[in-house]
Amino acid sequence: MHVLLIEDDALVASGIQAGLGVYDFVVDTVGSMAEARSVMETVSSDVVILDRGLPDGDGMTLLEEWRAAGIDVPVLMLTARDAVSDRIEGLHVGADDYLVKPFDLDELVARLQALLRRAAGRSRALVEHGALCLDPVSREVTVAGWPVALSRRELVLLEAFLQAPRSVLSAEQLKDSLYGMNEEVESNALNVHIHHLRRKLGSRVIETVRGLGYRLGPPEAVEAPRRSGAGRP
Amino acid sequence: MSLRTRLVLTLGATLLVLWGLAAAWLMRDLYQQVEATLDQRLAQSARMVSGLMAQLPVEVWEQADRRALSIPPIEGLACQVHSPRGEILARTHTDMQEILKASAPGHAYREEGGVTWRVFTYERNGLTITTADRMDERDLLMANVLQVAVVPFAVALAGSLLALWIGVVRGLKPLERLRDALARRHPDALAPVATHGVPHEIRPLVDTLNALLARIQQAIVREQRFTNDAAHELRTPLTAIKTHLQVAQRVEGEAARRALDHAEEGVARLSRTLDQLLMLARVEGRVHFEDGEVSRAADVVELALRDARTSEQARFTQPSSLPEGELAVPRELAITALRNLVDNALRHGPEGSPVAVTSRLDEAGGALTFGVRDHGPGVEEAELEQLPRRFWRASPQQGSGLGLAIVAAIAERFGGRLAFARPEGGGLEARLTLPLTTGPERPARQESLQGINDNDEGNPR
Numbered sequence: 001m002h003v004l005l006i007e008d009d010a011l012v013a014s015g016i017q018a019g020l021g022v023y024d025f026v027v028d029t030v031g032s033m034a035e036a037r038s039v040m041e042t043v044s045s046d047v048v049i050l051d052r053g054l055p056d057g058d059g060m061t062l063l064e065e066w067r068a069a070g071i072d073v074p075v076l077m078l079t080a081r082d083a084v085s086d087r088i089e090g091l092h093v094g095a096d097d098y099l100v101k102p103f104d105l106d107e108l109v110a111r112l113q114a115l116l117r118r119a120a121g122r123s124r125a126l127v128e129h130g131a132l133c134l135d136p137v138s139r140e141v142t143v144a145g146w147p148v149a150l151s152r153r154e155l156v157l158l159e160a161f162l163q164a165p166r167s168v169l170s171a172e173q174l175k176d177s178l179y180g181m182n183e184e185v186e187s188n189a190l191n192v193h194i195h196h197l198r199r200k201l202g203s204r205v206i207e208t209v210r211g212l213g214y215r216l217g218p219p220e221a222v223e224a225p226r227r228s229g230a231g232r233p
Numbered sequence: 234m235s236l237r238t239r240l241v242l243t244l245g246a247t248l249l250v251l252w253g254l255a256a257a258w259l260m261r262d263l264y265q266q267v268e269a270t271l272d273q274r275l276a277q278s279a280r281m282v283s284g285l286m287a288q289l290p291v292e293v294w295e296q297a298d299r300r301a302l303s304i305p306p307i308e309g310l311a312c313q314v315h316s317p318r319g320e321i322l323a324r325t326h327t328d329m330q331e332i333l334k335a336s337a338p339g340h341a342y343r344e345e346g347g348v349t350w351r352v353f354t355y356e357r358n359g360l361t362i363t364t365a366d367r368m369d370e371r372d373l374l375m376a377n378v379l380q381v382a383v384v385p386f387a388v389a390l391a392g393s394l395l396a397l398w399i400g401v402v403r404g405l406k407p408l409e410r411l412r413d414a415l416a417r418r419h420p421d422a423l424a425p426v427a428t429h430g431v432p433h434e435i436r437p438l439v440d441t442l443n444a445l446l447a448r449i450q451q452a453i454v455r456e457q458r459f460t461n462d463a464a465h466e467l468r469t470p471l472t473a474i475k476t477h478l479q480v481a482q483r484v485e486g487e488a489a490r491r492a493l494d495h496a497e498e499g500v501a502r503l504s505r506t507l508d509q510l511l512m513l514a515r516v517e518g519r520v521h522f523e524d525g526e527v528s529r530a531a532d533v534v535e536l537a538l539r540d541a542r543t544s545e546q547a548r549f550t551q552p553s554s555l556p557e558g559e560l561a562v563p564r565e566l567a568i569t570a571l572r573n574l575v576d577n578a579l580r581h582g583p584e585g586s587p588v589a590v591t592s593r594l595d596e597a598g599g600a601l602t603f604g605v606r607d608h609g610p611g612v613e614e615a616e617l618e619q620l621p622r623r624f625w626r627a628s629p630q631q632g633s634g635l636g637l638a639i640v641a642a643i644a645e646r647f648g649g650r651l652a653f654a655r656p657e658g659g660g661l662e663a664r665l666t667l668p669l670t671t672g673p674e675r676p677a678r679q680e681s682l683q684g685i686n687d688n689d690e691g692n693p694r
Contacts, residue, residue, distance in 0.1 A: 009469050011499050015476030018492060022483045053465060080465035080472075102472035105479040 001116060001159060002177045004045040005029045006036045006062070007078065008054050012101075016049065019105040024139060024156050025112070028181045031055070033062045040066070043181060044173045045073055046163060047115050049108075052079040052090070060093050067094035074115035078103075113137065120163050127162045130219025132201065134162060143224045148200055153178055157193050161206065161216040170213040236408070240401045245394055252390045260379065267375055271366060272340055272351065279355035279364040282312055286322070286360055309370040311350070317359035335361040342368075407432050411439065423450040462624035466506050466634065473499035509635035512569065513623070516642040528564035530601055530669075531555040534590060537571035543579050552592040556601060558669040562647040567667060570643045573636040574605040574663045581609035581661065594669075600649070601669055606662040617653045640665060 003020055007013040008031045017027045028043060030036045033056045052059045063075055077095040079086060087098045096118070097111050113136050117125065127134040131144040139155060141148045150158065160169065160177035171190055178193070179185050194206055194214065202223030207215045313324040313333035324333065332343050338354045349368040354361065407430070414426060425443040428436065477496035481489045515522075538549050560567050571590075578588040591604040612620065619625045621641035624634040637651070640663075644651045649667040656662045 009473065011473035011495060011502070012469060012476065014495055015473050015480060015492070018480040018484070018488065019476050022480065080468040081461055082464070083461075101468040102475045105476055105483075 001046045004048045007051040048075045130222040132222045275353045279362045283357040309367040311365040315361040333363045470499045470503035509633045522563035526564040528560045533567045541575045550589045561668040570640045578607035582607035602666040608660040
């Protein structure tokens with residue numbers, strides 16, 4: 001999942017980035033509203049973490065701007081102000097959640113997961129697709145109860161597909177989910193990861209939409225991995 | 234005692250005393266007047282009898298010698314006529330020999346059988362006429378007169394007291410309304426009190442109250458902003474520390490070590506902010522700073538530059554000469570103030586650029602102004618005022634945002650001044666004016682300063 005972190009304090013930003021990295025989030029950090037605007041135009045983020053106190057103004061104005069422009073990415077507001085009126089104001093303006101500094105890393109992750117779940121229209125913590133089941137917290141994937149070993153990138157890619165089960169995702173969008181802005185990406189890396197996912201979960205689990213990108217296959221396309229000697233857990 | 238009670242008591246007592254005195258005066262005059270009138274009537278009766286007797290033929294007198302003329306008596310008034318030889322010629326009462334006996338002419342009091350009489354003796358043509366009035370009759374008359382006079386008097390007095398009470402209560406109504414309005418207010422409400430319908434005597438009071446409320450409101454807003462800012466400044470490094478520590482628990486090796494380093498950086502920042510906040514609180518509070526150290530201007534400059542956050546002492550240009558005088562500011566604080574200015578200049582000037590420290594004695598020789606100039610981007614004219622504001626920063630993440638606020642607080646506490654200017658050629662110049670002690674008088678001045686401080690501590694602010 002791609003997170004856009006808008007936080008002007010470098011030390012806090014590096015902490016959040018490292019913390020979310022542990023949970024396989026891909027984080028891009030910007031330190032001002034101006035940078036946030038330009039990143040928002042070029043990168044598709046699944047969720048935004050927005051600090052209120054930014055050097056070029058109150059993060060709230062940025063949120064108002066985005067909501068007015070129809071950008072409805074889930075936004076979690078971070079602030080050092082704990083007055084109830086501040087929280088209410090933030091939620092009124094269009095924040096989806098609100099967290100007061102200092103916060104617990106686990107709580108931040110849980111709230112981000114909840115935002116992503118709500119954005120995808122799910123109410124349960126586990127993501128299911130046919131026989132496939134993904135636990136976003138423990139990072140485990142099972143098919144019909146059988147654990148499937150996926151690499152970190154494969155897991156993130158699968159998560160991106162499961163987040164938008166009926167949409168066609170462009171290669172660019174998928175790359176944003178996989179990599180931060182500053183990461184070097186090999187040109188065929190995405191193809192390699194998709195190939196691995198198809199091999200482990202079934203060839204039709206990810207469909208290619210010619211000229212547009214990729215889409216999650218129908219639930220019945222999920223196949224249990226073939227392995228010898230493995231018993232049910 | 235309430236204003237109303239005091240007014241009613243004072244005015245009521247005054248009214249009672251004045252009316253009482255007037256009544257006593259009136260009664261005395263009335264009594265004298267009645268007595269004089271009755272005395273005159275008594276004398277008039279004697280003269281009348283004398284006139285009548287003079288018209289009687291002489292034989293009547295002679296007959297009378299034998300059988301003493303008797304006149305039917307009137308209750309309370311008696312009369313007796315004596316011949317020149319002392320015989321009684323005529324009398325109204327036969328049982329009043331003693332009272333009516335002839336004596337020296339004029340008025341007199343006589344008593345017999347528990348009854349007092351007023352007696353008038355008159356001599357004319359050899360006849361002596363005595364007339365007498367019963368005093369208790371007179372007293373009865375007097376009592377009747379008084380009764381007639383006192384009732385309206387008492388009614389008028391009672392009416393005045395009632396009018397006084399009503400007048401005082403009504404007159405104090407606006408005060409009472411004001412009191413009720415204040416009592417009904419929410420204790421935290423700082424909205425101005427309504428001035429509508431307030432009499433002009435109380436108006437200044439309400440206006441002063443409203444001005445005070447407005448000032449309190451401003452102070453609260455300022456404090457609120459400071460609290461918010463302080464919360465932000467303390468929570469941000471705390472957030473960094475907490476997040477990095479949690480990361481350190483979840484990762485291993487190099488990443489964990491890096492997270493711990495970051496956490497430590499956060500701790501350093503937090504402790505710096507706390508130090509600055511405490512320093513600000515100490516300067517703004519009434520904490521005692523006298524440490525017995527003499528704060529010579531030259532020492533202050535030297536120590537401030539040595540403590541500054543740089544290893545490149547060559548960046549400084551120092552004042553060519555410094556006055557021998559001592560600053561009337563504790564040395565620790567003078568150094569802190571100047572060092573904060575120098576740190577600020579180092580931070581905002583380009584890498585390696587010079588920072589010029591100058592000093593100038595004012596014309597009267599009573600204050601020394603330090604100038605600290607950098608060659609950084611400077612500050613907009615409109616932002617010069619903002620510079621000493623707590624947690625205001627020219628750019629993000631530079632310092633605690635408290636350095637200049639501390640300098641301003643030190644200057645303010647010790648009667649100095651902090652100003653900023655945009656010198657020709659760019660950059661920013663901070664001018665810190667600190668008062669000087671005047672040489673030989675120093676010990677005396679210090680004692681007085683001590684006294685002031687002691688007083689301050691004695692009076693809770």
